[in-house]
Amino acid sequence: MLLSFTDKGLYCAAGDFYIDPWRPVNKAVITHAHSDHARWGHKYYLCHHYTKPLLQARLGDNYYESIGWNEPIYINGVKVSLHPAGHIIGSSQIRLEHGGEVWVVSGDYKTEDDGISGAFEVVPCHTFITESTFGLPIYNWKKQAGIYEDIRQWVTHNAEQFNTSVIIGYSLGKAQRILTAVAPLEKPVYVHGAVWNMHQAILSAGIALPQVHRVTPETTKAELKGSIVIAPSSAEGSPWIRRFSPYNVAVCSGWMQVRGNVRRHNADAGFVLSDHADWNGLLGTIQATGAERVYVTHGFQSALSRYLNEKGIWSAEVKTEYGGEEENAESGKAVNTAEE
Amino acid sequence: MKAFAALVHTLGTSTGTNEKLDALANYFVTADDRDKVWVIALFSGRRPKRIISSSWLSQWCIDITGLPAWLFEESYHTVGDLAETIALLLPPPVMENQEGHTLAGYLEQLILLEKQTDTIKRQFITSCWRQMQREEIFVFNKLLTGGFRIGVSQKTMVNALAKKINLSASVIAHRISGNWNPATTSFEQLLSEHNTQIDYSKPYPFYLAHQLDKTPEQLGAPEEWQAEWKWDGIRGQIIKRNNELFVWSRGEELMTEKFPEYQVLQALLPDGVVLDGEIIPAAQNMPLPFALLQTRIGRKNVTKKNLEETPIAFFAYDLLEYQYEDCREQPLETRRKHLEQLVQGINHPVLQLSAVIAFNSWPQLTAIREEARQRVAEGLMLKRKSSAYQVGRKVGDWWKWKIDPLTIDAVMIYAQKGHGRRSNLYTDYTFAVKDGDKLVSFTKAYSGLTDKEFAQVDAFVKNNSIEKFGPVRTVKPQLVFEIAFEGIAASNRHKSGVALRFPRISRWRTDKTPDDINTLEDLKKMLELYGK
Ligand SMILES: [Zn+2]
Ligand SMILES: [Zn+2]
Numbered sequence: 001m002l003l004s005f006t007d008k009g010l011y012c013a014a015g016d017f018y019i020d021p022w023r024p025v026n027k028a029v030i031t032h033a034h035s036d037h038a039r040w041g042h043k044y045y046l047c048h049h050y051t052k053p054l055l056q057a058r059l060g061d062n063y064y065e066s067i068g069w070n071e072p073i074y075i076n077g078v079k080v081s082l083h084p085a086g087h088i089i090g091s092s093q094i095r096l097e098h099g100g101e102v103w104v105v106s107g108d109y110k111t112e113d114d115g116i117s118g119a120f121e122v123v124p125c126h127t128f129i130t131e132s133t134f135g136l137p138i139y140n141w142k143k144q145a146g147i148y149e150d151i152r153q154w155v156t157h158n159a160e161q162f163n164t165s166v167i168i169g170y171s172l173g174k175a176q177r178i179l180t181a182v183a184p185l186e187k188p189v190y191v192h193g194a195v196w197n198m199h200q201a202i203l204s205a206g207i208a209l210p211q212v213h214r215v216t217p218e219t220t221k222a223e224l225k226g227s228i229v230i231a232p233s234s235a236e237g238s239p240w241i242r243r244f245s246p247y248n249v250a251v252c253s254g255w256m257q258v259r260g261n262v263r264r265h266n267a268d269a270g271f272v273l274s275d276h277a278d279w280n281g282l283l284g285t286i287q288a289t290g291a292e293r294v295y296v297t298h299g300f301q302s303a304l305s306r307y308l309n310e311k312g313i314w315s316a317e318v319k320t321e322y323g324g325e326e327e328n329a330e331s332g333k334a335v336n337t338a339e340e
Numbered sequence: 341m342k343a344f345a346a347l348v349h350t351l352g353t354s355t356g357t358n359e360k361l362d363a364l365a366n367y368f369v370t371a372d373d374r375d376k377v378w379v380i381a382l383f384s385g386r387r388p389k390r391i392i393s394s395s396w397l398s399q400w401c402i403d404i405t406g407l408p409a410w411l412f413e414e415s416y417h418t419v420g421d422l423a424e425t426i427a428l429l430l431p432p433p434v435m436e437n438q439e440g441h442t443l444a445g446y447l448e449q450l451i452l453l454e455k456q457t458d459t460i461k462r463q464f465i466t467s468c469w470r471q472m473q474r475e476e477i478f479v480f481n482k483l484l485t486g487g488f489r490i491g492v493s494q495k496t497m498v499n500a501l502a503k504k505i506n507l508s509a510s511v512i513a514h515r516i517s518g519n520w521n522p523a524t525t526s527f528e529q530l531l532s533e534h535n536t537q538i539d540y541s542k543p544y545p546f547y548l549a550h551q552l553d554k555t556p557e558q559l560g561a562p563e564e565w566q567a568e569w570k571w572d573g574i575r576g577q578i579i580k581r582n583n584e585l586f587v588w589s590r591g592e593e594l595m596t597e598k599f600p601e602y603q604v605l606q607a608l609l610p611d612g613v614v615l616d617g618e619i620i621p622a623a624q625n626m627p628l629p630f631a632l633l634q635t636r637i638g639r640k641n642v643t644k645k646n647l648e649e650t651p652i653a654f655f656a657y658d659l660l661e662y663q664y665e666d667c668r669e670q671p672l673e674t675r676r677k678h679l680e681q682l683v684q685g686i687n688h689p690v691l692q693l694s695a696v697i698a699f700n701s702w703p704q705l706t707a708i709r710e711e712a713r714q715r716v717a718e719g720l721m722l723k724r725k726s727s728a729y730q731v732g733r734k735v736g737d738w739w740k741w742k743i744d745p746l747t748i749d750a751v752m753i754y755a756q757k758g759h760g761r762r763s764n765l766y767t768d769y770t771f772a773v774k775d776g777d778k779l780v781s782f783t784k785a786y787s788g789l790t791d792k793e794f795a796q797v798d799a800f801v802k803n804n805s806i807e808k809f810g811p812v813r814t815v816k817p818q819l820v821f822e823i824a825f826e827g828i829a830a831s832n833r834h835k836s837g838v839a840l841r842f843p844r845i846s847r848w849r850t851d852k853t854p855d856d857i858n859t860l861e862d863l864k865k866m867l868e869l870y871g872k
Contacts, residue, residue, distance in 0.1 A: 138415045138428040303414050
């Protein structure tokens with residue numbers, strides 16, 4: 001076993017390093033900058049070039065080293081390379097090769113190219129460790145272009161009634177996609193502080209994004225009339241949001257696929273916009289890797305794993321501590337106060 | 341069908357009543373007349389007969405998608421709604437229907453299929469699925485499974501119609517009541533504007549009481565007040581005019597057909613009478629728990645069994661019209677005198693007087709109030725003897741003085757995912773009390789937590805499951821809640837030997853540990869005290 005599943009996270013004994021560990025370790029290879037995967041307290045972080053400024057913004061000063069995609073390095077004789085995961089900016093799958101054995105850790109991934117995060121790459125391997133956030137056949141996404149069109153129509157409809165469109169999405173990843181979706185409308189876009197911080201970090205990585213304004217106590221009502229506001233889920237139902245009145249709220253998340261979740265958010269609209277692979281995306285990827293063994297982590301792991309076994313692909317569930325913040329924040333299960 | 345699917349979508353997602361009203365009103369302008377008739381029928385509970393079972397629909401979806409049955413089940417547990425699960429699982433349409441069947445078209449087809457074999461039904465339904473978009477499939481499945489709960493009351497629909505046609509809301513409510521068949525009734529027949537008959541069914545607006553927020557002493561002299569039990573039933577008006585009988589509920593829904601027991605009053609009551617009172621199950625002139633009535637309310641057709649198991653009486657407490665004369669301006673004392681004469685004259689068990697409680701002082705009444713629970717009442721009503729019958733929630737003359745609910749501290753032992761709005765969260769819990777060093781489950785309880793608390797409990801459940809049994813998780817007995825309830829009765833269906841009435845979570849006792857919870861002994865004491 002090139003990787004073992006320990007209580008600190010996925011551990012590569014041959015190379016003496018961890019992947020996305022959830023307890024402090026000496027050496028961590030990080031798939032992406034979401035806080036359930038990139039945690040505080042490691043002595044050394046290895047990640048993609050784009051991920052580094054995001055980690056700096058979230059975790060402060062640490063010893064970071066970054067590499068590009070498809071640029072292998074060796075750690076204690078284990079060949080390590082990063083490959084685009086399509087989940088958020090900088091998100092990477094991690095490929096390990098040692099003694100003729102190849103393992104790939106997917107981190108979080110999305111198979112549709114969103115134009116920001118880099119196009120997902122299938123990496124052939126013997127053992128694949130996949131996420132399963134949306135690992136049920138009820139989750140099948142519409143094409144991004146269609147969803148963006150729906151969002152623009154909704155915003156236009158609100159603006160006709162002089163209402164502000166408040167769009168809720170995770171501050172890293174989703175917020176930038178929402179921004180791209182509404183940019184063609186050429187309306188002023190205001191953002192919550194958490195989105196603003198991520199926006200600045202992404203700009204500092206040298207990636208261009210449409211212009212946004214930060215919502216401050218000085219922002220006037222007149223400026224906000226008919227505008228677009230992007231905010232994380234912590235803003236939902238908070239006093240912060242009331243300043244935009246009259247407004248309509250939409251939530252952008254894969255969980256919006258189920259009607260009950262839209263109602264639970266008490267949102268005016270729910271757009272099924274996800275940064276994770278849907279059911280067919282997961283199955284297609286697993287097949288394309290040619291993996292003989294598939295470990296399934298955070299999400300609907302028992303369902304996906306059982307399904308794979310029945311289809312003749314050896315599979316097992318792995319208990320991890322991922323999905324604590326991001327996926328829950330996305331589903332609205334927990335209010336992410338860290339973002340305030 | 342597309343327009344109807346869009347309407348259902350808007351009604352399902354819009355958060356305000358006005359938005360729903362506008363969406364419906366708009367639909368009533370743009371839709372085809374045949375479709376309108378069906379929408380009125382559907383939203384007033386007139387569904388076509390169910391022609392196919394859920395298990396067949398599930399099976400056909402499994403056949404089409406090739407998914408294993410357990411994965412279909414798992415999906416259903418996550419979505420919480422069969423019609424929606426199938427809509428999410430089916431592949432997108434191969435070829436979208438060109439002619440686009442109307443809502444009426446589909447429904448009339450379904451009626452024709454009623455007598456057909458399962459094979460023919462299957463052929464029709466699966467071919468519809470193949471031609472429809474997801475939203476349409478969802479709505480179509482809802483028509484098939486009959487569970488149209490989309491958060492629109494009959495009253496909202498009536499108001500939407502009233503916005504667009506030249507008839508008052510009460511006339512519309514009356515016209516769409518009763519027995520009519522949507523397949524054979526035209527919109528013109530149903531809601532013609534030129535049909536200018538007098539609306540004999542029209543109820544008066546209800547006068548509503550406020551919760552007493554002070555001591556009764558602050559109301560003044562006790563002799564100025566009339567006290568009654570506050571019954572736990574459905575507030576209603578019984579109207580006899582033009583030799584016809586009408587029963588209205590406080591939601592201003594015409595419910596005449598739901599209570600066939602009252603039909604005898606059509607012959608017994610004089611013409612031109614309106615009574616205000618409470619619809620309650622009763623036996624030997626005594627009220628029975630409201631829970632019994634709930635089994636009847638939801639049904640479109642009341643069965644013979646319902647009538648035998650849950651006999652209904654009307655407990656009258658006010659007289660609003662007598663000999664076609666509106667008497668709401670008369671003082672309560674006078675109205676009450678006439679009411680008593682009227683009811684006693686009729687002398688039929690289905691029409692009861694809501695008794696006036698004799699008392700001389702407030703402390704005496706306070707003591708009497710303690711008996712409320714034994715009398716299946718929620719507390720007391722206090723009405724100023726000199727008061728007129730007003731409209732709506734006017735403060736000052738009518739007060740409800742409820743008793744506090746019973747409470748017990750218990751620990752959560754099982755959790756299950758909610759349905760609909762909370763389909764992805766563990767929100768349905770089962771609670772236990774202590775019996776020596778064992779835990780005995782005694783009730784389920786649902787509402788009462790905030791969304792934030794639900795999220796926290798949900799996270800706890802996911803991290804502290806001991807066992808998974810179907811959709812139910814056994815969790816570490818650690819979280820303590822205060823359960824409030826309105827009554828307690830002996831039950832041999834429950835392990836604990838008791839059944840609670842309206843159990844709900846009143847608060848999360850984060851300050852307590854499972855060692856501090858109540859015992860089975862405590863429950864049994866309550867049963868002795870209040871359970872009779
Ligand atoms: Zn992530
Ligand atoms: Zn993740």
